[in-house]
Structures are given as structure tokens and as C-alpha cells.
Amino acid sequence: MRAGALRRFLGRSNLVVAAILAVAVWMLAVELGSRPRFKALIDVTPQARFTVGPDTLALFDELATRGSDVRIDTFFVAPVGGTTPYEVHALAIIGRVQELTIDMLARYRELAGERIAVVHYDINRDVARVRERIAALGGLREAGGVPENVLVVSVGSRRRVLRVPFDLATVDDPARTQRPTPGAKQQVPRLVSFEGEAAISGAIRSLLSEGTPKVYVATGYGETSLTAPIGDSYSELMNALQDEGFQIARLELERERTIPDDAAVLALLEPRGRLSEAVTDAIVAFLRRGGRVVLNTAWTQVEGERWNPTFPELAQRLGFAIGTDLVCHLIPDPANPNVTSGGPGAQKLTIEQLSAHPITEPLRRMQRVARIQNARAIAVVDPPPADVRVEPLLRTGPLGWLAPRASEQRSPYGVDLDPPPNREAYAPRTVAAIVEVDPASGERPGQLVLITGLMLQNGLGFPVNADFGLNVFNWLTRRDERVTVRGNRYVSTQVEVTPPVYDRAKSLLVQWIPLALLCIALLVMSLRHGLRFGLGLVAIAAVAVLRRFL
Amino acid sequence: MTDPRLQMLAIGAGALGVAAAAAGLLRLVSRRGYVTFARELAALLFQPVGWIVLLLLYLFRGYEVVGLLTQAGLGPVDREQFTAAYLQTSSSLLMLLLVPAILTMRSFADEKRSGSLEVLLTAPVRDGEIVLGKWLAAAVYFGLIWLPAILLLVLLGGPQFLAAEFPIQPVLSGYLGIVLVGALFLAVGCFTSSLTDNQLLAALIGILFAFGTLFGPRYVEPFLQLRAAVPDAPGLGATAARVLGDEIWRGDFDGFGALLEVFRDTVLFPFVQRASVGDHLANWFFRGLLNTGQIVFYVVGTGCFLFLTTRSLDLRRWR
Numbered sequence: 092m093r094a095g096a097l098r099r100f101l102g103r104s105n106l107v108v109a110a111i112l113a114v115a116v117w118m119l120a121v122e123l124g125s126r127p128r129f130k131a132l133i134d135v136t137p138q139a140r141f142t143v144g145p146d147t148l149a150l151f152d153e154l155a156t157r158g159s160d161v162r163i164d165t166f167f168v169a170p171v172g173g174t175t176p177y178e179v180h181a182l183a184i185i186g187r188v189q190e191l192t193i194d195m196l197a198r199y200r201e202l203a204g205e206r207i208a209v210v211h212y213d214i215n216r217d218v219a220r221v222r223e224r225i226a227a228l229g230g231l232r233e234a235g236g237v238p239e240n241v242l243v244v245s246v247g248s249r250r251r252v253l254r255v256p257f258d259l260a261t262v263d264d265p266a267r268t269q270r271p272t273p274g275a276k277q278q279v280p281r282l283v284s285f286e287g288e289a290a291i292s293g294a295i296r297s298l299l300s301e302g303t304p305k306v307y308v309a310t311g312y313g314e315t316s317l318t319a320p321i322g323d324s325y326s327e328l329m330n331a332l333q334d335e336g337f338q339i340a341r342l343e344l345e346r347e348r349t350i351p352d353d354a355a356v357l358a359l360l361e362p363r364g365r366l367s368e369a370v371t372d373a374i375v376a377f378l379r380r381g382g383r384v385v386l387n388t389a390w391t392q393v394e395g396e397r398w399n400p401t402f403p404e405l406a407q408r409l410g411f412a413i414g415t416d417l418v419c420h421l422i423p424d425p426a427n428p429n430v431t432s433g434g435p436g437a438q439k440l441t442i443e444q445l446s447a448h449p450i451t452e453p454l455r456r457m458q459r460v461a462r463i464q465n466a467r468a469i470a471v472v473d474p475p476p477a478d479v480r481v482e483p484l485l486r487t488g489p490l491g492w493l494a495p496r497a498s499e500q501r502s503p504y505g506v507d508l509d510p511p512p513n514r515e516a517y518a519p520r521t522v523a524a525i526v527e528v529d530p531a532s533g534e535r536p537g538q539l540v541l542i543t544g545l546m547l548q549n550g551l552g553f554p555v556n557a558d559f560g561l562n563v564f565n566w567l568t569r570r571d572e573r574v575t576v577r578g579n580r581y582v583s584t585q586v587e588v589t590p591p592v593y594d595r596a597k598s599l600l601v602q603w604i605p606l607a608l609l610c611i612a613l614l615v616m617s618l619r620h621g622l623r624f625g626l627g628l629v630a631i632a633a634v635a636v637l638r639r640f641l
Numbered sequence: 642m643t644d645p646r647l648q649m650l651a652i653g654a655g656a657l658g659v660a661a662a663a664a665g666l667l668r669l670v671s672r673r674g675y676v677t678f679a680r681e682l683a684a685l686l687f688q689p690v691g692w693i694v695l696l697l698l699y700l701f702r703g704y705e706v707v708g709l710l711t712q713a714g715l716g717p718v719d720r721e722q723f724t725a726a727y728l729q730t731s732s733s734l735l736m737l738l739l740v741p742a743i744l745t746m747r748s749f750a751d752e753k754r755s756g757s758l759e760v761l762l763t764a765p766v767r768d769g770e771i772v773l774g775k776w777l778a779a780a781v782y783f784g785l786i787w788l789p790a791i792l793l794l795v796l797l798g799g800p801q802f803l804a805a806e807f808p809i810q811p812v813l814s815g816y817l818g819i820v821l822v823g824a825l826f827l828a829v830g831c832f833t834s835s836l837t838d839n840q841l842l843a844a845l846i847g848i849l850f851a852f853g854t855l856f857g858p859r860y861v862e863p864f865l866q867l868r869a870a871v872p873d874a875p876g877l878g879a880t881a882a883r884v885l886g887d888e889i890w891r892g893d894f895d896g897f898g899a900l901l902e903v904f905r906d907t908v909l910f911p912f913v914q915r916a917s918v919g920d921h922l923a924n925w926f927f928r929g930l931l932n933t934g935q936i937v938f939y940v941v942g943t944g945c946f947l948f949l950t951t952r953s954l955d956l957r958r959w960r
Contacts, residue, residue, distance in 0.1 A: 105952065106949075106956055110952075114945065116941070117945045118912050121934070121937060121938045123937075124933060124934040124937030124938065125937075131933045132930065132932055133930070134931075135811065136810060136811055173716075183718070194928070281717065282717065282719070585717045585718065586713045586723050592804075596706075600702075601704060601707060604703060604793065605699055605700045608696035615686075615689045615692055619689065
């Protein structure tokens with residue numbers, strides 16, 4: 092009896108030891124199999140959407156070499172609800188882009204190891220954590236303080252905010268390109284492709300850019316505030332540039348009359364007043380030694396060179412001319428797509444056809460628009476100076492016209508906003524341009540970005556044109572990696588379910604398949620219970636009859 | 642090859658070919674094991690109750706897919722999204738949860754109860770051959786009952802239905818994932834069946850294991866994610882060094898507690914993270930991404946449980 096018990100005990104111990112050993116072997120094998128050296132990831136998706144491009148792999152190598160840590164926070168909201176087809180489609184697109192982004196980030200974490208940390212926040216559930224993180228990120232001004240459907244890429248204290256879906260995907264939104272017609276079926280948006288890799292890797296690369304280029308903002312021309320959080324200030328632009336790694340400094344241009352050598356960009360934001368000859372000379376000299384300048388001016392109601400400077404000396408030497416009239420464009424009538432009109436609002440321009448210039452190309456690819464108002468037209472001097480090239484950057488549509496000042500006060504703007512009757516008055520108007528000046532020494536050309544309307548003020552355009560503004564500064568300082576990282580592009584192909592297809596599929600799934608299985612079960616039963624062909628035949632006959640009827 | 646009929650034919654022939662090759666290999670290695678396999682497979686195929694259960698599961702699945710189509714009719718759903726959603730329905734999880742345990746609950750428990758196991762074990766056939774034969778039969782049957790679901794997806798993508806030409810690769814990788822998970826659960830089912838003569842108990846333990854690996858990590862995940870969420874959290878090696886080093890240095894080394902903490906951080910948590918079957922299926926196999934680390938997890942795990950089943954049968958000889 093005792094010997095039997097001992098044998099049983101030994102037998103069970105044997106099994107327990109075997110179980111412990113087997114589980115240990117299993118754990119060891121899994122641990123070894125998961126080591127990066129032994130692990131292989133095989134992407135069998137047709138578009139290889141889990142495979143990142145060589146640029147991104149090189150970026151991960153660079154992160155490892157430099158020891159730089161990247162943190163990516165996603166602030167997503169579950170896209171639920173929607174009452175109209177448009178809303179349902181728009182929310183579904185947000186959901187899909189969120190899903191593709193999460194997949195992409197999982198892949199990044201897998202490939203980059205400890206160098207990239209990804210943290211997902213549900214802003215409805217993790218309220219306390221979200222609040223804490225936003226505070227740590229400095230309030231997320233770019234996302235309006237509430238980071239709904241954005242992801243924030245941070246490297247050290249620098250960061251970039253990407254919005255879902257527009258910064259990561261191309262969405263064909265007919266509401267932006269077509270006018271609604273009464274009675275017509277509402278068009279719905281469509282996800283064309285997902286370019287998350289290019290956007291995220293581009294953001295990381297731009298944040299890794301070495302150095303902190305110095306932007307000097309010219310003061311002393313009665314310009315608006317650079318720091319006040321009010322509508323007509325440039326504080327948002329300044330903050331965004333600092334987040335991007337730029338160093339901001341002020342320069343009393345008329346007093347200094349020279350531009351420091353460490354200036355990466357000189358910015359003149361809405362100067363009101365003439366530039367002195369000495370300052371004009373300094374700017375041209377700066378451009379000739381490869382300097383970069385942003386000149387953003389705008390039309391104002393008050394007449395005169397002080398409020399609406401045209402910078403004739405500078406313009407003449409750089410081959411352009413700034414007009415004095417307000418640029419307007421015919422406004423499409425939503426009720427009748429064939430009718431367009433002028434009136435209040437005609438001075439608010441929406442540039443839909445963006446050029447293929449590196450500044451606007453990423454925006455064009457994502458079907459974004461640029462908005463500008465109170466602009467003046469830029470003309471190219473013919474012939475231009477020998478060593479100067481002027482290239483349009485933003486142009487209105489073909490129905491742009493110039494509204495001269497009215498002799499009588501017909502509108503609050505002091506101009507006649509009614510469209511001119513003659514066709515000849517309409518033409519595309521250039522409202523932003525790039526001037527390149529060849530240097531005498533043969534080094535890199537000097538570049539001036541000229542914008543003649545309000546685009547980058549807090550309340551007048553920056554929320555819409557933030558990326559445009561940052562692209563201008565990044566491009567001028569050659570920190571344009573953001574737009575040059577190439578990644579895999581996932582093209583979305585949607586499933587179309589029409590009512591006949593739905594009916595056919597339903598019939599197959601809930602009638603034919605279960606019926607076939609029932610027949611098999613009956614056949615098996617008949618075979619097992621000796622009924623042989625009887626029940627089987629009945630089953631086959633039943634299928635044939637039902638098939639006939641259905 | 643975009644013709645869905647050809648694709649269905651190729652997939653069907655491929656799956657049957659793999660099953661035949663596995664059976665052929667078994668026959669080559671062990672003729673007696675092959676006899677067990679053939680006998681078990683025939684028993685499974687000629688079990689009317691099995692087909693009725695399958696009918697109910699496919700009916701449930703049918704309604705779920707109809708729901709998916711309704712959703713696709715209301716809003717945009719892209720092809721890959723549809724494929725992943727089709728594979729990841731509740732009925733799929735139910736099939737993974739229940740079917741392996743039900744298929745294997747009888748394998749040894751029933752033989753024990755009826756006393757035929759003694760006969761089987763005294764026959765000139767090794768324990769390993771019996772285990773392999775029974776498991777392979779269940780695995781082949783499991784693969785076969787999933788085949789219609791895969792073929793249906795191809796058919797739905799054909800010109801008569803959605804005309805969507807669903808990408809075939811994620812479908813196949815999803816099928817591979819299901820078969821691998823099924824193989825592991827079947828091995829666990831064989832093991833639990835070998836431990837007891839109560840079929841229900843064997844099935845229940847098998848279902849609990851499947852439930853734990855499919856859904857368990859999801860409950861542990863928030864804690865794991867919290868650890869991963871802190872980018873400057875020390876690595877696992879550093880944790881071990883800190884815990885042991887600090888405590889030894891301070892002179893208050895609590896051997897067992899410290900070792901337990903190290904075990905938890907360096908062995909248990911990583912293993913739990915890697916043993917998340919639900920995550921493997923949803924985020925990897927069903928999306929067309931294969932990870933050799935995960936394949937090792939299933940293959941070695943299956944091998945371990947088959948080995949344990951053999952040891953468990955051997956236990957009877959100790960009495």
C-alpha cells in the first residue's frame with residue numbers, strides 16, 4: 092500500500108517536474124524567438140503597409156547612433172455618431188486613419204526599440220492623464236488647447252503636432268471642391284490614401300535638425316505685437332517657430348542699419364512705413380550674401396505709403412512691384428453654382444490651386460487650401476534685373492480683380508467691392524512670390540518670400556495657414572526635411588455594398604451555408620444509423636428543391 | 642490569379658494538401674500513429690453532433706457577416722479593414738474558445754472512463770504515437786472546419802457579390818494564425834483530457850486556458866502599458882540590478898520577495914505580453930503581418946503540451 096502511494100507520488104512529481112521544465116523551455120524559446128536578432132517580421136499585405144521605407148529605417152539608425160529619444164503621444168477620440176451620410180463617412184475616415192496610425196506607430200516601436208516611446212491617450216477616458224500630459228507639453232497651442240485627434244511628436248523640448256486625418260492622409264472631400272446643389276444627393280468624403288509614414292518620419296527628422304536658426308524680427312515700423320495673445324498679433328507664429336527649434340530675436344532695423352551675420356532669416360511682419368535707403372541697402376546686401384528674408388505686408392483701409400507701403404526702392408532692385416489696390420475674387424453662390432458675386436467677403440481669398448513649390452507641395456498633396464485676406468497684387472518687373480528671379484507662390488483663381496479705393500464710403504473697407512462689369516478686369520492675381528537673388532560670390536542664392544496679405548496673424552489665418560507659415564521658414568533655412576522624407580503610401584480601396592449584392596450575400600451566408608451543413612449532418616446521421624441513403628437522399632432532394640425556389 | 646473560383650480551388654487544394662502531407666509524414670514516421678490518426682479523424686468526421694454545432698456556429702457567423710455588410714453599406718470600409726473584421730468576428734473567437742476543447746475532451750478522458758485506454762497503452766504502439774495521432778486528427782479536422790469560412794471570404798470578394806477582390810495574403814495569414822492557435826489549444830485539450838477521466842472537466846480546463854490566453858492579457862494590459870508608457874522607465878536588467886543591489890546594500894535583503902519581484906518583472910510580464918493570443922490574431926495574423934517570434938510561441942507551446950500529454954499517459958505506468 093505504502094509502496095503504491097510512493098509510486099503514485101513519484102509519478103505525479105515526475106509530471107510536475109516535466110510540466111515545469113516544459114513551460115521553462117517554452118518561455119526560453121519564446122524569449123529567444125522574440126529577440127530582435129532572431130525575430131523576423133514578414134509583411135504579406137498587398138501594399139506592404141507594415142513595411143517602412145529606407146528613409147525611415149535610416150532615421151531609426153540615426154536615432155540609435157545619436158542616442159536621441161522620441162516620444163509620440165496620440166490624443167484620439169473614438170469616432171462615433173454622425174447623422175448625415177457626410178458625417179458618417181467623415182467619422183469613418185477618422186476612425187480608419189486612427190487605426191492605420193496606431194498600426195504604423197506599433198511598427199515604429201517594434202523597429203526603433205527603446206528610441207521611440209508611443210503613448211496613446213483616450214481623451215474622454217484618461218482625463219487626468221491627458222491634462223497632465225498637455226501641461227507637460229506646454230498647453231498645445233497649435234491644437235487650440237484641446238488636442239482632439241492629434242498626435243504630438245516630441246524630441247526633447249521640441250515638438251510637432253500632426254492632425255488626424257488631414258496631416259496623415261489624403262481625403263477627397265467634395266464639400267471643399269464642389270458646390271452643393273439643392274435637391275442633389277449629398278456627396279460624401281472619401282479616404283484616398285494614407286501617408287502617415289512620410290508625415291511622422293518627416294516630423295521626427297525636422298525635430299532632429301541640428302542647431303537653432305536665428306530669426307530676427309524687424310521692429311520699429313509700428314508693427315503689431317509679437318507676444319500678446321490677441322487676434323492681430325503674431326504670437327502664435329512666434330511660439331510655433333520656437334517649438335520648431337528657431338530662436339527668435341528682435342532687431343531695431345532703422346537703428347542698427349545692418350543685419351547680423353548669425354541671422355538665418357530676417358522677418359518683416361507688416362511694417363508700416365518706408366524702409367530707409369540704408370535699410371534697403373542692408374537687406375539687398377544680406378540677400379546677396381545668401382541671406383533669407385520674409386516680407387509680409389498687407390492692405391489697410393488707411394490710405395498712404397505709411398499704412399500701405401509698397402517699398403518702391405527695394406521692389407525696383409528686386410524686380411517686383413506691389414500694387415496699391417485690394418485684391419478681390421468672385422465668391423461662388425452656394426445656391427447656384429453658376430452664379431458668382433462680389434460684395435463683403437470678396438477680399439477674403441481662398442487659394443485652392445497650390446503650386447508644386449516645396450513650400451506648398453505637401454499642402455497641395457493633402458488637398459489643403461491657403462487663406463489670405465486684404466492682399467495686394469504682386470507684379471513682376473519686365474525685364475527683371477539680371478541676377479534676380481521672381482516666381483509666383485500663391486495666385487488667386489481666374490476671377491480675381493483689383494478693387495480701387497472708392498471716392499465715396501460705399502463699404503466699411505472704403506473700396507467698391509462690387510465686381511467690375513468688364514471681363515478684362517478679371518485675371519489671376521499673385522499675392523505671394525519668391526524672389527531669388529544670385530550672389531556675387533557664386534554661393535547659395537539669397538531668397539525673399541513676399542506675402543502681401545494677412546495670413547499669419549493669430550486671428551487672421553494662422554490657425555489655417557500654420558503649416559504654410561512653418562514651411563516658409565523651414566524652407567528658407569534649408570530645414571525642409573519634413574517634406575522630403577519618402578514613405579510607403581497606403582491606397583485605400585473601399586468595399587461597395589449595393590442592395591442586390593447585400594441580398595445575395597445574405598442568402599448565401601444565412602441560408603445556403605447552414606443548409607449545406609445541415610445536409611452533411613443528415614447524411615452523416617443516416618450513414619451512422621444505418622439509414623444509409625434514405626435520409627441523405629431526402630437531404631439532397633431538399634437542397635435541390637430549395638435551390639429551385641430560392 | 643484574380644478569379645475567385647480559382648483562388649478558392651487553390652486554397653482548398655492547398656489546405657487539403659498540407660493535411661495530406663502531414664498525414665503522409667506521420668505514416669512515414671509511425672505507421673501505428675497513422676492508424677490512430679485515421680481512426681480518430683474518421684470518428685470526428687462521422688459525428689453528426691459536430692456538424693450540428695458547426696451549423697449553429699456558421700449560422701451565427703453568417704448573421705455577423707451580414708451585420709458587417711450592413712455597416713459597409715452605411716459608411717466607407719476598405720478591403721483590408723473588411724478582411725480583418727471578417728476574420729475577427731465574435732463567432733471566430735467562440736470557435737477558437739470552444740471547438741478545440743470540445744474536440745479533444747474525449748480523446749483520453751473517454752478512453753479512461755471506458756477502460757479502453759489500458760488496452761490502447763498495452764498495444765504495441767508508443768504513447769507519443771498515440772498522442773500525435775489523436776492531436777493531428779483533431780488539428781486536421783479543426784483546419785477543415787475553418788476552411789469554408791476562408792473560402793466564403795474569397796467568394797464574397799468575387800464578381801457575383803462584392804466584386805472587391807479581397808487581398809488573399811492577409812486571408813491566408815489569418816488562416817495560418819487560426820490553425821496555429823487551434824493547434825496549441827488542441828494540444829492543451831489533449832493534455833487536460835489525459836489528466837482526468839471527466840470529459841467536462843477536461844473541456845472546462847481547456848476552455849479556461851483558451852479564455853485566459855485570448856482575453857487574459859487584456860486585463861493585465863493596463864498595468865503593462867503603464868510600465869511601457871514611461872519612456873525613461875529602467876530596463877528589465879536594470880530593475881533586477883536595482884532591486885537586488887539596493888536591498889543587499891541596505892542589508893535588508895528579502896531574498897524571496899526580491900527574487901519574486903525580479904521574476905515578475907523579467908520573466909512573467911514579458912511572457913504575459915508575448916502570450917497574448919488575442920493580440921497576435923487581431924493585430925498581426927489577421928492584418929497580414931507574420932512575426933516569427935509568435936510562430937515559435939505556438940509551435941514550441943504545442944510541442945510542450947504534446948510532450949506533457951505523453952508524460953501524463955506515462956503516469957499510469959507508475960501505479
